Amino acid sequence: MNAPAAAHHLLPEFHPQPVPQALLDALAARFGAQCSTALAVREQHGRDEGSIQAPPPAAVVFAENTQDVADAIRLAGAHGVPVIPYGAGSSLEGHLLAVQGGISIDVGRMNRVLSVNADDLTVTVQPGITRKQLNEAIKDTGLFFPIDPGADASIGGMAATRASGTNAVRYGTMRENVLALEAVTASGEVIHTGTRAKKSAAGYDLTRLLVGSEGTLGIMTEITVRLYPLPEAVSAAICSFPSIEAAVRTVIQTIQLGVPIARVELIDANTVRMVNAHSKLTLREEPMLLMEFHGTPAGVQEQAETVQELAGEQGGNAFEWATTPEERTRLWTARHNAYFAAVQSRPGCRAISTDTCVPISRLADCLLDSVAEADASGIPYFLVGHVGDGNFHFGYLIDPNDAQEREKAEALNHQLVARALRLGGTCTGEHGVGIHKMGFLLDETGAGAVEMMRAIKRALDPQNILNPGKIFAL
Incomplete structure (x- = not known):
């Protein structure tokens, strides 16, 4: 097996900052029962489906409308405290972990269909609605929303991570299917991007800037997506x-x-x-x-x-x-x-799940070498792939208390991603960067591109309160 990952691929140490009691008091006064500091609630909002562990947020705000999101961000910003959006909790790369402390804003109660425009093949929804709930709500229109990442993820989370899934080979990803957004910025301002029109040449494409930004540039509160006719x-x-x-x-x-x-x-x-x-x-x-x-x-x-x-x-x-x-x-x-079948096959294990995407012509080369490495390692694993667009997933099943197994699995992940990059691919086809792929983003795009991303982040979130510690370090 090749040498373990370089230092910049290792997970950073987490040092959450304490949240001032004054902020907790202000949240309680503004939100009442919509704000919880109960340990069980905080722990639920401090973990995802991945294997990375971090301390839970100091409080959870259950937003019910755009104003709730804006007020929570303003209160947190007044105290310089991070805010982390939470949808369905199905992410895999640590996107929702409170790695620098802060509060979680749960948008799960914002789960309404706001308007269906069947003639235009669009629908506008709140971010907490899941893909299954959306398709159930519009089933009588003869239309459907095709993006299917597997988990019953929220539309907001799918937009934030630029999700795709099993139907992407024909219908594309969230990048192609989100037309317009309402979002709350780091200052608590509500902005609107895009329209329901099929195209626009008006100014910067802020919609696509926010799609895939993993909650680091704004929290989405309304999302307009494309629909498609149900096939005959x-x-x-x-x-x-x-x-x-x-x-x-x-x-x-x-x-x-x-x-x-x-x-x-x-x-x-x-x-x-x-x-x-x-x-x-x-x-x-x-x-x-x-x-x-x-x-x-x-x-x-x-x-x-x-x-x-x-x-x-x-x-x-x-x-x-x-x-x-x-x-x-x-x-x-x-x-x-x-x-879930894989995780249950080894009771007590956690899955280090990773994905890459390569040009379709290099898929066989990338997959076969990666399988050979995984077999040789002795680490149990599962392999599935949306191979029609060159995307596939390995999940390495490790004993979370065995440091040697984790090191082996991380080395396999490093070798897999390095291979995909050599073949002209990407470090993540759909999971997103989160915490786990931060070093690989630098390998893929180069220092200049990452610095441009940092410049955008600093300009739009000067206090660095929106989901800090994700995608890259400031």
Whole structure:
């Protein structure tokens, strides 16, 4: 195994600053029961689905509207105290941890659909609504919101981390699908960016500046996103392969031929075993592709036949088709539960979950070398990938009390990301930088680009109170 990560890739030490009692008193006076300092509540808001641990925030404010968010930020700013937005808590890279102390602003109660503009294919929502809640609310319109990161994440959190997921190969990411925002700045001012129009050439693109900023430049309070017509026909299939390479070659050929596949997910044999045990399934325990096709009945059939032929050339077999909603739900639930299946396969473990994204032509090279390293390490792991756009995820399952296992897993993560960067890829395709990928951002973009990001942060948040200690250090 190569040497461990360089010093700038190591996690920083956390030194939370105490929160003045005067601020806690002011929050209690303004918010009453909407503000909690109970330890259990603070601990819930001081952890995500990742493996990084930090002390909890000093208080949690449950915002119910934009004014609540603005007032909480103003009060915190008056005392120089950090504020950290909290949605569904499903992030993986430490985005919501109070690494410098401060208070958490929970927007989960801000979960309403504000307006549906079906003729324009847009909807405006509050940030706390989850993707499943949104699609349930608009199901009678014949439209849907396609971005699906797996977890039932909040739309605000998805926008903040520039999420994507299983449908990204056809429908894009949050970057392409957020049209307009209402957000509260570090000074407590409410601003609006973008419009419902499909395009604009008016000034700086502040919407895309905020999308992916991980709560470091503002807290989103309203989000307008694109909707899409529900496809006339949907068909899903699974196909097993003799090797990961054969499965990936099938995907590369599918994309290069221009087949408009909606989803194509890779699950390695190891992870299939975990999913079978967790979801009581009997899937073939071989590398597997899960695919979904959207369009007209004739179009879906043509796409499926093309991919089946490509898969056959690579040794793909045991095609299982799912055309009813119930059958498709069964297959995709198994995929979405892969993370939980993996964690349950080793009781008491924590997952160091990482993702990268590479140009589709280099996907096989990156995946195969990374699998070989993981196998050689002896660390249990799971592997899933949104391979249609070159994105894949490893989760290394470690004993959180075993420093040697954590060091091995972090070394694997370092080698994986370094490989992706050498191949022209990125350190994170969808998880975001958070705390865990800060050093890799420097490797990917260079010192000049990171300094430009710092300059933007200093200009918009001179006190450094908006989710400090994430993406880069000031």
